[in-house]
Amino acid sequence: MSKKVLVLTEVKDGKLRNVSLEALTVANQVAAGGEVIAALFSPNAEAYVQDISKYGANTLYVTKTQALSTGTTEAYSQAFTQLIHEVQPDVVLVGHTSLGKDISPRVAAKCRAGLISDCTAVETNGEQITFVRPIYAGKAFQKKNFQEGMVFATLRPNNFEIIETAVQTAIVDFQPEITDLRTIIKEVVRKTASGIDLSEAKIIVAGGRGVKSAEGFQPLQELAQALGGAVGASRGACDADYCDYSLQIGQTGKVVTPDLYIACGISGAIQHLAGMSNSKIIVAINKDPEAPIFQIADYGIVGDLFEVVPLLTEELKKVLVS
Numbered sequence: 604m605s606k607k608v609l610v611l612t613e614v615k616d617g618k619l620r621n622v623s624l625e626a627l628t629v630a631n632q633v634a635a636g637g638e639v640i641a642a643l644f645s646p647n648a649e650a651y652v653q654d655i656s657k658y659g660a661n662t663l664y665v666t667k668t669q670a671l672s673t674g675t676t677e678a679y680s681q682a683f684t685q686l687i688h689e690v691q692p693d694v695v696l697v698g699h700t701s702l703g704k705d706i707s708p709r710v711a712a713k714c715r716a717g718l719i720s721d722c723t724a725v726e727t728n729g730e731q732i733t734f735v736r737p738i739y740a741g742k743a744f745q746k747k748n749f750q751e752g753m754v755f756a757t758l759r760p761n762n763f764e765i766i767e768t769a770v771q772t773a774i775v776d777f778q779p780e781i782t783d784l785r786t787i788i789k790e791v792v793r794k795t796a797s798g799i800d801l802s803e804a805k806i807i808v809a810g811g812r813g814v815k816s817a818e819g820f821q822p823l824q825e826l827a828q829a830l831g832g833a834v835g836a837s838r839g840a841c842d843a844d845y846c847d848y849s850l851q852i853g854q855t856g857k858v859v860t861p862d863l864y865i866a867c868g869i870s871g872a873i874q875h876l877a878g879m880s881n882s883k884i885i886v887a888i889n890k891d892p893e894a895p896i897f898q899i900a901d902y903g904i905v906g907d908l909f910e911v912v913p914l915l916t917e918e919l920k921k922v923l924v925s
């Protein structure tokens with residue numbers, strides 16, 4: 604049966620987030636010929652209409668309400684809850700981003716819906732939609748579906764194919780009533796200058812305690828730059844003050860699913876694997892042949908990262924230029 608699916612899309616650094624396009628693609632699959640509705644809370648929402656149309660949204664609700672510029676997720680929660688009440692969707696999909704993780708539980712609760720979070724796959728079988736999500740730090744997968752009521756799920760970035768489905772998109776100006784905000788964000792100070800969001804990066808070069816210093820990250824940065832990727836780190840490297848905690852990948856850091864993950868001087872502790880073991884291809888560079896990271900690596904290089912990484916960068920630059 605066809606369904607009405609609502610997707611909360613997000614803009615970051617002047618671009619629609621990839622996970623929003625992934626969610627729109629999933630929405631088209633689960634809608635099964637029904638209606639796909641996108642929501643965008645942005646002061647210059649019109650700039651993204653063309654992109655949203657390309658990925659199959661029949662309707663786009665835009666909200667430019669000034670209160671949303673306070674940046675608090677409280678305002679977003681109020682706006683999204685009101686939109687859900689207005690649209691009455693069968694399915695709600697949100698990216699498992701900082702915003703999505705923050706607002707989804709409270710919006711779902713306000714709408715008296717359940718929530719399946721951090722899904723890495725969605726299967727549809729006529730009536731039933733089954734969500735797949737990792738559990739036990741990625742060691743097992745759980746399949747869940749809703750018996751009744753509105754279906755509400757968050758999708759982990761980089762796990763779904765993005766498919767273009769051009770349609771005509773009708774634009775609806777939505778004016779939510781934002782009241783009684785208890786907090787207002789006055790300033791956002793970004794710690795990292797990198798343009799690539801770690802959780803959406805297709806290629807990650809990550810360093811561990813084996814990089815030995817903050818300067819030790821330089822060859823990793825050069826490799827990441829040559830590949831158009833982002834730099835990440837183990838908690839070991841963050842704890843040793845070699846880099847900022849915003850780069851930490853793992854159980855208590857970011858969970859990433861890039862196409863290529865290059866682990867340099869990382870031993871492969873279970874808590875680190877929890878954040879990266881679902882990467883499509885894993886390359887490990889470690890001078891200890893017994894390091895546990897080699898057990899999950901697709902390709903392993905036993906050697907000193909300070910010799911291997913610059914060599915790799917040099918050779919890759921030749922291949923990528925030609």
Ligand SMILES: Cc1cc2nc3c(=O)[nH]c(=O)nc-3n(C[C@H](O)[C@H](O)[C@H](O)COP(=O)(O)OP(=O)(O)OC[C@H]3O[C@@H](n4cnc5c(N)ncnc54)[C@H](O)[C@@H]3O)c2cc1C
Pocket residue numbers: 810811812813814836837838839840851852853854855856857867868869870871872873874875878888889890891894906907908909
């Ligand atoms: C509750 C909890 C949560 C945690 N959450 C996280 C998390 O989110 N993310 C995370 O990463 N960790 C997490 N940890 C910490 C985790 O247990 C490990 O301590 C940490 O991952 C180790 O980091 P590392 O691999 O960089 O360092 P180490 O284990 O010290 O490994 C360094 C590696 O570098 C290699 N090496 C050294 N020099 C070189 C060289 N020149 N060239 C090549 N290789 C070299 C060594 O052989 C070694 O394998 C958590 C721990 C706990 C208890």
